[in-house]
Amino acid sequence: MNCLKNFDSVSREDPLENIHKLTHLAIGAHQDDIEIMALHGILACYKQEHNRFGACVVTDGRGTPRSGEYANVSDDEMVEIRATEQAKAAKIGDYANCVLLGHQSSEVRHLDFEPLTSELVRLFQLAQPKIVYTHNLADKHKTHLAVGLHVIKAIRRLPKELRPEKLYGCEVWRSLDFLPDEHKVLLDVSARPELQSALINAYRSQIVGGKNYEQAVIGRLLANATFQDAYAPDAHSRLSIAMDMTPLILDDQLSPRAFMRDILRATRDEIDGNLAGFLG
Numbered sequence: 001m002n003c004l005k006n007f008d009s010v011s012r013e014d015p016l017e018n019i020h021k022l023t024h025l026a027i028g029a030h031q032d033d034i035e036i037m038a039l040h041g042i043l044a045c046y047k048q049e050h051n052r053f054g055a056c057v058v059t060d061g062r063g064t065p066r067s068g069e070y071a072n073v074s075d076d077e078m079v080e081i082r083a084t085e086q087a088k089a090a091k092i093g094d095y096a097n098c099v100l101l102g103h104q105s106s107e108v109r110h111l112d113f114e115p116l117t118s119e120l121v122r123l124f125q126l127a128q129p130k131i132v133y134t135h136n137l138a139d140k141h142k143t144h145l146a147v148g149l150h151v152i153k154a155i156r157r158l159p160k161e162l163r164p165e166k167l168y169g170c171e172v173w174r175s176l177d178f179l180p181d182e183h184k185v186l187l188d189v190s191a192r193p194e195l196q197s198a199l200i201n202a203y204r205s206q207i208v209g210g211k212n213y214e215q216a217v218i219g220r221l222l223a224n225a226t227f228q229d230a231y232a233p234d235a236h237s238r239l240s241i242a243m244d245m246t247p248l249i250l251d252d253q254l255s256p257r258a259f260m261r262d263i264l265r266a267t268r269d270e271i272d273g274n275l276a277g278f279l280g
């Protein structure tokens with residue numbers, strides 16, 4: 001595993017120079033997003049010979065909220081702390097690659113921020129993953145949403161034969177239980193519960209100030225597994241729900257807004273239709 005960064009002004013190393021071919025790639029906005037949203041890919045590749053997992057973190061973590069013992073940490077120190085935590089998680093999770101692109105959130109929120117698009121295109125060309133996990137189009141964190149849109153934009157620059165087979169929009173700052181079942185991808189994450197906790201607990205700086213991420217993430221996965229079907233016993237003990245965003249990388253003319261509006265219309269129709277069945 002190598003965890004490379006490009007924010008070191010001394011070395012100016014190329015964060016993509018050691019990228020291997022990967023089967024599963026997760027692209028997240030911040031350090032810890034990948035461990036929250038892409039456990040399915042991490043588990044699929046953990047200690048496997050042929051499956052290889054890679055992580056790409058887009059921002060440098062400079063804007064991280066801080067409290068408690070981290071209250072007086074400077075922005076530059078926080079960048080280092082978060083990079084170290086991400087490297088620790090990558091080691092725990094047996095990632096084949098971990099790339100920190102080190103951009104500022106304010107840059108990433110501009111969809112015409114070309115350096116990011118170009119880096120993502122190169123990442124896809126080198127890694128050629130089959131399955132890609134990123135933020136979903138209903139995430140309420142604007143930097144997450146921007147990263148998801150950048151990923152779609154970058155994949156659309158690739159020739160069709162180099163594109164991933166699947167693009168999953170995953171849960172962080174919005175759970176996806178509200179989606180109609182036909183728009184959900186249910187990802188079984190029942191395996192290795194201790195590994196999952198260790199991955200999330202690698203981010204001490206995010207937790208000690210008063211955010212109980214470990215239990216919150218596990219709680220969501222347990223709830224997803226139990227509340228999928230009112231009539232059947234639980235098929236899995238833990239489930240992650242993803243929005244299947246693959247149509248957006250198959251059809252370059254499909255706008256992300258139109259794609260999301262169709263999903264929201266289907267959600268409204270389902271809920272309203274159930275009520276109409278009683279109330280007319």
Ligand SMILES: [Zn+2]
Nearest residue numbers: 029030033144
């Ligand atoms: Zn985040």
